[in-house]
Amino acid sequence: MAAETGSRAGKPHPVAGDWQDRQDRQENPAPRRGAEAPPRGGDRRRREWRQVAWITAGAIALYFVARWLPTGTNLSHADFAAGSRPGEGGVSALDLCDPANPQFLPVMAVRSPVSTTLRSDGPAVAGKESRFVLSLTTASGKPIGPDDLFLVHTQKLHLMIVDPTLEDYRHLHPEPGEREGEWVFRMTPQRGGDYRLFADFMPVATGRGLYAMAEFAVAAGGSGDADGKGEAGGESASLFRSGRLAEKARGTGATVAVRDGYRFELSASAQPVRAGQQAELAFAVTREGGGTVPLEPVMDAYAHLVAFDEARSGFAHLHPQEADLSKKPDAEHPRLTFAVTIPQAGRYVVWAQLDLAGVETFVPFPLEVAP
Structure with a gap:
């Protein structure tokens, strides 16, 4: 028992400082001869900040180069x-x-x-x-x-x-x-x-x-x-009096024109169309005897509407809300919708422009706008 005690006594008891040194050596072993010492915490942070600074400077430079490009x-x-x-x-x-x-x-x-x-x-x-x-x-x-x-x-x-x-x-x-x-x-x-x-x-x-x-x-x-x-509506022969405008269809509120074997129709979602309020116009085409309507895109749309007032004080150039050309309208009953706001009451002419089998077609419609 005494010998065992003496053996233990022969080994120095580790103190707190020695134990901490061993921990440091285990976590940060001494580099091998010729090897680069790992960066200290402060050096690593400075290197990271330099990288961030270079990336930021590069991004700013690219921004100004893009701005200066012709x-x-x-x-x-x-x-x-x-x-x-x-x-x-x-x-x-x-x-x-x-x-x-x-x-x-x-x-x-x-x-x-x-x-x-x-x-x-x-x-x-x-x-x-x-x-x-x-x-x-x-x-x-x-x-x-x-x-x-x-x-x-x-x-x-x-x-x-x-x-x-x-x-x-x-x-x-x-x-x-x-x-x-x-x-x-x-x-x-x-x-x-x-x-x-x-x-x-x-x-x-x-x-x-x-x-x-x-x-x-x-x-x-x-x-x-x-x-x-x-001006239109004065001494000249106005389109409103010429008889060549589309006519109102009974009971529907739509205006209809028939020509070259096609029936063209323009209608408003709400009647009457009122000044200062957005209206939705619907334009439709059918063949008189039935069958496929050969509607083709014209200027990246299946139809365009352009409206003028009697005094020609301005215009509205409208494109269909169905803007995706990959989604072709119904083959036999194509119908397109257009949104428009007209600020003043009065009489307007709406010209529809479309392409039927490669033939550019224009059809005028009357439009009354109420106060």
Whole structure:
């Protein structure tokens, strides 16, 4: 017993400091000769912070490089800023653009930040083709060319052109001219009178739709042509009185036009359509004898609607809510819906544009808007 006790006594009893040293050596063994010592806690944190700093600096550099890359346009958002005319309460053409709320645009009542000039190679005469050159410039005089505009519905510039009677309507897409800011188109007007042109486009600098207006005179071309003098609803033969508009269908509230073996119908979800309230219009096509309607896309949509008021003070360019071209409408009873808000009561003409087996078709409908 004494020997055992002596043996234990021969081994020094570990103290707290020795035990801590052994723990440290086990957790942090001494590096082998030639091996790199592991970083201490402070060094590791500094290295991590340096990595974060480099990553952040790289991200900031990439951001500014992307901002400085050329976009193809030399115009900025400021080039499309324009104040309103006196008494208009600060409304400008740029303020009208709300894709979530399609509406009738009173282009004549606001100041557009885009200036237009229009010239033709010679006097325009009804029944004869004329070549026109439309020039678009910013308020400061900078030309607006193809690089300055986004592609919208397959085109960079849409022109809605209508005569005083609202009977001769065209939707054209001009080509860039020889000079920057010039756009060229050809047209054979059908009637005499002062035609009005509404331009619809989206600058790269703003990313929002803008509108501009121009006018040109057309001389009467023959006995079959109306003189077209004055505004629609005045002395000229208005489309409302011509008998060529679609007619109301009994008991349905819809307007119907029948031509070339097709039945075209335009109706509103609520009657009457009221000024200042969003309305839903439905456009439908069927074959008179039944069968498949060969409806094809036109400008990335299965139909377009464009509305004018009698005074041609503006327009509404509408696209169907069924925007997915991969989902084709019903083959025999295609039906498309359009949302629109019209601010003023009155009489309007809605032109439907569609493609039937490769044939571009235009059909006018009357639309009464109640107060």
